[in-house]
Amino acid sequence: MAMKFSPRELLAKHxxxxxxxxxxxxxxxxxxxxxxxxDLNIRRGETMVILxxxxxxxxxxxxxxxxxxxPAGGSVRICGIDLAKxxxxxxxxxxxMMGVSFQSAAMFNSMTVGxxxxxxxxxxxxxAESTINLMTRMKLQQVGLSGVExxxxxxxxxxxxxxxxxxxxxxxxxxxxLFDEPSAGLDPVIAAGLDELILRLKSAFxxxxxxxxxxxxxxxxxxxxxxxxxxxxxxxxxxVDEIRSHPHPRIHQFINRIPSQPxxxxxxxITGF
Amino acid sequence: MPLLDAVGHYxxxxxxYLGALAIQLWRCLRFTIRAxxxxxxxxxWKRVVGQMAEIGVHSLPVLCLVSGATxxxxxxxxxxxxxKFGAMDAVINLVGTSMTRELGPxxxxxxxxxxxxxxxxxxxxxxxVTEELDALRAMALDPVDFVLVPKYLAMLVMLPCLTVMAxxxxxxxxxxxxxxxxDLTLIQYFLRTGDILLMRxxxxxxxxxxxxxxxxxxxxxxxxxxxRGGPVSVGRATTNAVVKSIFLVVLADLISTAFFYFYWR
Numbered sequence: 001m002a003m004k005f006s007p008r009e010l011l012a013k014h015x016x017x018x019x020x021x022x023x024x025x026x027x028x029x030x031x032x033x034x035x036x037x038x039d040l041n042i043r044r045g046e047t048m049v050i051l052x053x054x055x056x057x058x059x060x061x062x063x064x065x066x067x068x069x070x071p072a073g074g075s076v077r078i079c080g081i082d083l084a085k086x087x088x089x090x091x092x093x094x095x096x097m098m099g100v101s102f103q104s105a106a107m108f109n110s111m112t113v114g115x116x117x118x119x120x121x122x123x124x125x126x127x128a129e130s131t132i133n134l135m136t137r138m139k140l141q142q143v144g145l146s147g148v149e150x151x152x153x154x155x156x157x158x159x160x161x162x163x164x165x166x167x168x169x170x171x172x173x174x175x176x177x178l179f180d181e182p183s184a185g186l187d188p189v190i191a192a193g194l195d196e197l198i199l200r201l202k203s204a205f206x207x208x209x210x211x212x213x214x215x216x217x218x219x220x221x222x223x224x225x226x227x228x229x230x231x232x233x234x235x236x237x238x239x240v241d242e243i244r245s246h247p248h249p250r251i252h253q254f255i256n257r258i259p260s261q262p263x264x265x266x267x268x269x270i271t272g273f
Numbered sequence: 274m275p276l277l278d279a280v281g282h283y284x285x286x287x288x289x290y291l292g293a294l295a296i297q298l299w300r301c302l303r304f305t306i307r308a309x310x311x312x313x314x315x316x317x318w319k320r321v322v323g324q325m326a327e328i329g330v331h332s333l334p335v336l337c338l339v340s341g342a343t344x345x346x347x348x349x350x351x352x353x354x355x356x357k358f359g360a361m362d363a364v365i366n367l368v369g370t371s372m373t374r375e376l377g378p379x380x381x382x383x384x385x386x387x388x389x390x391x392x393x394x395x396x397x398x399x400x401x402v403t404e405e406l407d408a409l410r411a412m413a414l415d416p417v418d419f420v421l422v423p424k425y426l427a428m429l430v431m432l433p434c435l436t437v438m439a440x441x442x443x444x445x446x447x448x449x450x451x452x453x454x455x456d457l458t459l460i461q462y463f464l465r466t467g468d469i470l471l472m473r474x475x476x477x478x479x480x481x482x483x484x485x486x487x488x489x490x491x492x493x494x495x496x497x498x499x500x501r502g503g504p505v506s507v508g509r510a511t512t513n514a515v516v517k518s519i520f521l522v523v524l525a526d527l528i529s530t531a532f533f534y535f536y537w538r
Contacts, residue, residue: 066411095413106408110396120412123419168412 114149344443397497
């Protein structure tokens, strides 16, 4: 297709809600079904938190929204475009307006932190080198990392890498920000700082933010709406208060941090024989 | 029929692999054409130059040693036989033509597979394991464009250059032999080699080098791209890349040699 797609044009054309529609999404790894008929609509400008225990398919759902996996069934639509049927140009135009911060940070280890953050700007814009350098420093400052431009990712701590990857995700001023486990491996102060940053981004730029997490305190703080995945199924979607008072036993258990089995005491082992 | 089953599965897997190679090659060529140095893809060229140094300059010493030793071995072995017929002169033909047509490109390819092919597949496989390839895709950058094209361009330039150096050092080593056994000066030796060699020999050697470059880069990177799972698979990908590259390079050598034998005499 010869036509050029600009992300902003796509967005302007698609004023209708919701910006992201996931319907009946199925995903399998080999024979294991990871997602089984997930429905989720995300409105423009809202912060959606995807909750769920380990192995509930949260990250897989996120990978499908990023268009990194092909669904085994159902569809993911962003701005009305079905990712599985999108042309190469459409898919890449959509990705240019999404910023992704991976769970493992996924910084390019062969480049410095500064080069990592500058990479999308260098590749997708015609900005002058000096402008790009300035923007790189700004983005790093935004996430509380100043003066690390010339270090390599391996020289940073896990938490710093995570924040650097957020800076990289923000480099192109994305319309949609996807965030996999922002606070995993961060100390509470830095995690709170990240929450602040997400709240600031939300109020200042009206960007759509999707956060996958199992950190409840931060989830309740930043979310407009939340949804809960359990064993590949969407249990509930709703506002923070709706989720908080949801009657479903699994959600109740998750929110109130109740262990699923009574803890085994040494007494059980001894009398068990 | 377990045997038939196994044969069928194996054939399907190999056909899939060849298909993947073909698709990757096609996409790579499309990106390569667009990657000219005047566009906005400034970074690509920095990477190409870096790769060139890595592939070319750094493997030059070992390549010259290996190729020189091979040239000398050829001269010694050939000389031992040819002496029986009183045709020691023919050592010059033997070393000159076999180095230019066959051994130069092949030795260069094998040294480069060992040094750079394995490194490439390990690099790409590590990127796959640490989600760096996914991060590229998520940034709207195609891994084929960003990772493979610079390596391909660098290899396409450097392997023919290395081949020339390999041929030269092989022939030079043959000259050392003739200096002592035939009392030819090096200048006389090179002049006679020049008389023997045809343009066809040189061109076919360089064409082979280009084909080998394509095979090495694409097989090595594809092995990396296909990696799923943890660090163990990085090692496996590297092994596979080296084994498959050597096999396919020799196969490509056979096919191109047959082609030149039948269609360009």
